[in-house]
Amino acid sequence: MQLFDGLVSIIVTGVGTVLVVAAAVLVGGIVVVSRRRARPQAAIDAVRRRAGSALVRADDRVDAAATDLDFALAQFGERETADYRAALSRAREDRAELFRLHRMLEDEPGARLRHRERADRIVMLADRIESSLDAEAARFRDRRTVESGASARARGLVERVTALRDAVRERARERDALREHFAEPALGAAATAPERAAALLDRADALAAEASAELAVAAASAVGPLLADAERLAHEAHELLALVPSTAARLDDALAALEALRADARTARTEALADLDEAPDAGTAAAITSAVAEIDAAIAATGADEARHPVPALDGIRAAMDQLEVALAASRTQAQRLAHAREAYAGARVSAQSQLAAARAALGRGGSAGARARLAEAEEELALAERSTDPVEALDAARRAITHARDAEVLARY
Incomplete structure (x- = not known):
């Protein structure tokens, strides 16, 4: 009887051990499979983040180049800026392709290999946009340093800011007249455009004053970035003010x-x-x-x-x-x-x-x-x-x- 009980105990113990091992193997398999499934999803998310970051970078660069080209056009004319305009046109075509590829990333969530290929092309296009536009911007930045005297630029900036301040007052009156006929939500961004433009002009004024102070003690080339930033702020103020009549x-x-x-x-x-x-x-x-x-x-x-x-x-x-x-x-x-x-x-x-x-x-x-x-x-x-x-x-x-x-x-x- 004792021998029989011992045999039963050994069998029960063995079966229990087998069940425990089987359960461990099953759990381990589930964990491995889930990790394998998680890895591709994590990789896809990383691909999308990389592509999205490149898209934002390229889109910002094209917008900045459009503003810079406006400056170059005003300073040097149509003929001298032809190459810059052509580079911007090509960049816009690349950006359109970039947006098309990004839509494909969003619309085909299961295309893992193609996702990586598309993301790589998005990054390549973004790099190409940046390199071509940076080269043109640098060329005109150098020309401004050589051909445009810092003192003259500073005086021109002060005159432009003064004219824009007059425009702020005029656009504020136009905005107030719109408020009499339309609800505030109908005005959209134009509702606060004059005030935001005035704030930009205050910053442009501060940079112009800093540039003038630097001119007294430093070389003219040293104040170029200050003047460029101030000119850009003045241009942004001009664009804001245009929102009111539009x-x-x-x-x-x-x-x-x-x-x-x-x-x-x-x-x-x-x-x-x-x-x-x-x-x-x-x-x-x-x-x-x-x-x-x-x-x-x-x-x-x-x-x-x-x-x-x-x-x-x-x-x-x-x-x-x-x-x-x-x-x-x-x-x-x-x-x-x-x-x-x-x-x-x-x-x-x-x-x-x-x-x-x-x-x-x-x-x-x-x-x-x-x-x-x-x-x-x-x-x-x-x-x-x-x-x-x-x-x-x-x-x-x-x-x-x-x-x-x-x-x-x-x-x-x-």
Whole structure:
């Protein structure tokens, strides 16, 4: 009996040991597999970060080169800056390719090998953009040192800042007049543009004063960077001030588009009700009735308060008309669809321009690679809409521009 009990104990112990070993092997296998799975994902994330960093670097460099080219053009003229303009044009083409590759990284999460190849090309393009633009910038930086006296540049800078301060006061008055007719959100970045421009000019003044003090004790070449920074700040102030009249023009366009679209919406809902009896089925009739109700609500919402911020009101009517177009699709002719597209395009274009302006303001001089890529897509779609001779294609492109620009703004803010 004791022998039997011993044998049972040995068997139980052996089985237990086997189970423990099996469990350990199983757990170890799970850990190994999970680590193997984690490593590729971590590698993909690293590839995306590297590509995103290169995209941001290249995008910033192109923007900086555009500003620098403006300076060079003002100083040396069209002929002398031809090579710089050509280099910037090539850099913009490279940047467009860079954005295209970045979209492919986002759209094909499983393409691991191709991800690395695309990321490598993004980095290569970013390096090429930087090297070509840096070479042109250095060439003109050297020319400024040789051909432009520091004292004359300092005097010219003071005169430019003085003129821009006068412009600040004028643009502030224009901005205040806009505030009487439009809500603050409608003004976007223009709402605070004069104050931000004034702050930039204060910094430019400080750098100019520092440069003048240095001129008394140092060589002229030593103050070049100070003057260049001050000139750049003055240029940024000029661009900020330009937001006020451009926003005023855009809001006037929005009001005109709102009035025209409101009239088109009334006509469309009247025609839809007249065609209601000829609807091919009860479902279509119900959809038309619902869409007409949406148009009525959108028109009713565009009172005096909405006129103070016309773009959302414009979007509301446009969305209601789109819903009616879908409801009537089964019974409308091609000519009617083209007519609707022509009517809706003007409002969609204004909405896209407004949303692009909001996205650019949200990005400022920063923003993630994703936000910049969406903004680039929005700009491409709006350009396509403006080039297109097909009203349906133009309307669709304008709608896509609005969507991409909204995505860019959200990504930039959050």
